[in-house]
Amino acid sequence: MKNTVASLAATVPTLLWITVSLAAPNAEEEDLALVYGDKNTVSIATGSPQPLQRAPSTATVITAEDIAAMGAKDLDEVLETVPGVHVERSYIEYTPMYQFRGIVGNPTNPQVLMLQNGISINTLFRGDRGQAWGGLPLDNIARIEVIRGPGSALYGADAYAGVINIITKTAKDIDGTKIGARGGSFATWNTWAQHGGKWGEVEVAAYVNVGATDGFKKTIIEDSQTSRDQFFGTHVSEAPGPVNTGYDSVDANLDLAYDKWRLRSGYKLRDNLGMGVGQTATLDPIGTETSERINADLSWNDAQFAKNWGLGFMASFLHYKEDANNYHMFPAGTRLGPFNYPDGMIGSPGRWERQIRISAFANYTGFTDHNLRIGWGHDDLNLYKTRTLKNFFLLPNGLPMPTGAVTDYGSIQPHILPHTRIDDYFYLQDEWSFAPDWTLTAGVRYDSYSDFGATVNPRLAMVWNVDLDLTAKFLWGRAFRAPSFNEQYGINPSGGGNPGLQPETMDTYEVDISWQARRDTEVNLSFFQYDLAQIISAVANPAPAPGLAFQNTGKQYGRGLELETTWDATSSLRLTGNYSFQTSIDETHNQDAGYMPHHHVYARSDWRFMQPWLASVQVNWVGDRKRAYGDARPPIRDYTTIDLTLRTDNSKKGWDFAASIRNLFDATVLEPSLAPGTSLPYDLPMPGRSFYLQATFSF
Template identity: 60%
Template sequence: MKSVYALPFAVASLLLAVPVAHAADSAEEEDLTLVYGDKSTISIATGSKQKLRRAPAVATVITAEDIAAMGAVDLDDVLETVPGIHVSNAPNTYSSLYLIRGIYSGQNPQTLLLQNGVPMTTLFQGNKGNIWGGYPVENIARIEIIRGPGSALYGADAYSGVINIITKTAADQRGTRAGLRAGSFGTRSAWAQHGGTAGDIDVSAYLQVGSTDGHKRIIEADAQTARDLAAGTRASLAPGPVNVGYDAVDAQLALGYEKWRANVGYKLRDDLGTGAGISSALDPVGKEKSERFNTDLSWTDAHLANGWGGGVTASYFEYRQRIPVNLQLFPPGTVLPTGSFPQGMIGHPDTSERQLRLSAFATYSGFENHSLRFGVGHDDLNLYETRTFKNYIFNPAGVPVPTGRPVEDYSTIQPFMLPQRRKINYLYVQDEWQFARDWALTAGVRHDRYSDFGGTTNPRLALVWDAALDLTAKLLYGRAFRAPSFSEQYSINNPVQRGNADLNPETINTLEAAFSWQARRDLQLNLSIFRYNMDDIIRATPNPAPVLGSTFNNAGGQHGRGMELEAVWDASRTVRLSGNYSYQRSIDETTGTDAGYAPHHHLYTRADWRLTTGWLASTQLNWVADRKRAAGDTRPPIADYKTVDLSLRTSRGKGQWEFGATVRNLFNADAREPSPAPGLIPNDLPLAPRALYLQAAYSM
């Protein structure tokens, strides 16, 4: 183990051994800010803006300028560059999984994704939604990320980390900009955005439309392959390509008037392919559709009265998932012990939900060296529509039996779930205490009261020490929880996984130490070390005979440890080198073996060159290594992979064209993400091969 921890320090020593570059003057610092944006402050750590290096959390900030410099075209491209985060995939629609510090699950509800501070969580699976279809980056102003627990401030699902996407306002986008992008796999998109004023109102608007056929990497064998061997059939469509194309519309409107802010958004994903299949059996024709509508209105005044500030926010989120083309759980010709499915075993749910969230906070700085924050809120979460379409029914033992008829609506006969509603009330308090010149202690606690499973209380403590002008040290503790999803609590008529209304939330306790060192004026080093313990993990456990399938229960725990090292070196006025290395080891306490799936080692490096002609060239290497199988999965470990990307772009002012080109997976590596145990897709999930994207944009 010593050799693992020695690697980051060896990297740091090599960086320090490089000859000192000329000290950057203020003009150069301003120039770097124009290229990479201002990453010196963060708001997500405490709810108020503060210096990133002193924030009571292990945090990362990524700006719009940085996103452009790395050549990213989707949120997943950006998050893979963050230390401690690896972007994996699920077989179902190839939906992205944001694995933070080795914490993996098939739906990824342990990572809280926010947009402008409002959760994007869907109720059915408790995650961002399986019918996701990517998130474009053109309207992102900045992304603020916390690795580690955040429930003391953000409540449910701020478990392994919190990702807050902050979209552009009129201050971020002045004037009008329009662009086009085209690339591999039939990918094309067009966008336009505008920022300005209408009288006293700040206005920012954005619209993007696009589509992709998706890559066509081959799945050599799938879940039906094994079933064919047992039944003597030949129904499997493997070998065959994955189904990952989709059509997309993204629109956002931001308004600002004095102390008021309003956001309205719409996200459509249509004809979204089934990935490697809803049941890990290839389905080349199935399509899915999701629509998201969100709006929020907030009022904030930092100077309400002497020492007092405050604000209120109201948000509304509507999410619908529809299946315009029937989903084949298993392909035509499937034979089960209960009968055959000449048209395939078909079944899919449609759901509709609405979420209303109200919150208010107050700050008080009237006590010397203290900054207090109080918050209250109410969430009304309503999965108001559930519909079931299928060509089979369940017998009393829970085994699917073909009906011999076309797909029918079984919503009133055998629904997969009844409509459900959950209400949450919460309150929190936080104190930032500057108890000495170079010392600060942040303490906070939040209590959430759920209408369906009761209450949960989650504290945090953070000690921050400015040990020197160039060195800050942090010691952090936090407790967080993950609420059971509606699927985990209330699923019925499911032969594979049944709900359990008596579930308790998962919990995690995390201890962290972090160091931020400005080693030289042109070299920044950050190191974080962590340990965590998870309890009451929600898992599907086998039902006792003769009942088939499994039921969700709070079963077992997991503990882990690891570290993250990152460095940014401005080697000259025109060259920046940056990178990070992450190590983690997680143990499933039920089996005493590795928890699996997530990489033990993850290395990301990047080099940027600013050319005198106004072009910026960037190359990056992503190395994902040492991923184990979960307990009971006898397949060999998942193969390591390295991918190299190149990008070239211009950065010009108004009235001029900007051009860009990006090559991803330059050397066409056979990169794969693990398929879940027990290996229904034996050779895992292949990622996209080499891809080229070209774009042009014009600013007015």
């Protein structure tokens, strides 16, 4: 670690000094701040747009211009730049896990709520974005707003460790037609088209993106089958062998706006999605998965409906399908107990979900110095169809017995049965400017669930404008994570459902300071502390029952700080960076909760060295990651990556080009496998050096 820190300490200043030195003679008159879009307002904190500096939450805004500057091609690359956030990976399909402030889940990631245009896209079975997520392209994203910390007082379930709101582009954001193509390492390619304009009185924005990748092929040295081979004297493991991370993709969005009405719809398909390592931490070069997401929402908003009143409502629909194609849970020739599997142990589960959400809100400003927001909603959440194809049958002792051909066991031994969950909720929020330069935001939300009961989540936020250039915030909030359908109703010896589960809960305390140190320099500092309770974990069933079951067990507390700064060094050079420190303790074992970096540094320089060219250098250092209790493997190794991007930024119609090198020095990057050490002893390798070229044409 000392060598890595020393290397980073030498690298970052050198890169910044070189960039400053080169930029000075060619400084442009143009104000660099105009290049990065609207980063000064945020809507996710209260439901209405307001200055970011005074928002009653610890929030980050990333604009489309930021995304282009950093050369990111997928959402995961963007979120890694947010203070307090680190993107880990599940061994299953290499699904990303967005870890906030040291709060780490199992191989799913239900502690983070993801919204698209303010509407949840979390799935029911796992509680996260879905196992077959397959990434998200960025070309149609106008901005990303992130809350670090609780958001349940406004957004309800799963707005727990953090909230991510993806805001798609409207006709005004696009203003014309654009076509683009990108290609690069791992046989990756994407083509897309966008249009924004008017059709009579209707504003129209349309987008479609088609692509594919073979994925990187980093080697897994040992997998879970390696140890079984040693125990049973077989030689069937695919390890050492490559991970399987390829997929085909289709993304499409349509946005129609007329007067106070807006209709949005979207489609997201991921096909032939590779299994990463595999469903059971055993290399699976054969199995794939398909996911399909169809969404639509209709909204109406009138900020001036009547004197002192603003009203709005929304109705949304989400259909999600996740269908496996012959998971090879264990390879051909596997032996388990007295049984042999000549064709391997095969499973093909499938699930179909439907989510219908209706909500309404009212803003009232008739009381002096108060801004009241009242909201109501009804969510109908339905896992309406399941399928369980496999070539084995689980015996009462939990041992799988081979049955020959793959058969539909949905009627006699399903992995889960259909279930419905209803949530009716009500929330109240008041922004009270009770004194000059002081605002108190108080809110509470009540949720009534049909399966696990009611929950109440309040929050308080005091914002003090100490001076024109200095703001202090004092924040407290309570949040909850609802049990996923798999945790409540799953039928699986490796983690059986428990209908009696209660939500996880969290209380968070924060102090934030925002300082405009100079006209060209901004500094933000956040301190936080949280306490988690009723954590849901899979624990051993009492004898003689086989397997594991989910229980509310364990507590965790954490604390840390996040420092971020932006410096417009010249009219053509911007330097940004952040540092995060956190420590999280598993109270059950009085030990580090594990896996998240205690220290995380990100830095980027953007240099407009001549019109219309922009060069960006970014450095990402992840350090000091411990293992969780019971994981005896050595600490996860630190790493430093450096990325370069060169692009044009024409303000007029015509061609734009971009070239990017990720992980310039081909650093070894490993993310912790949350499987036990005997399953994947050497963690999850991430891509080495890669190259991408992009061209777009606007007209």
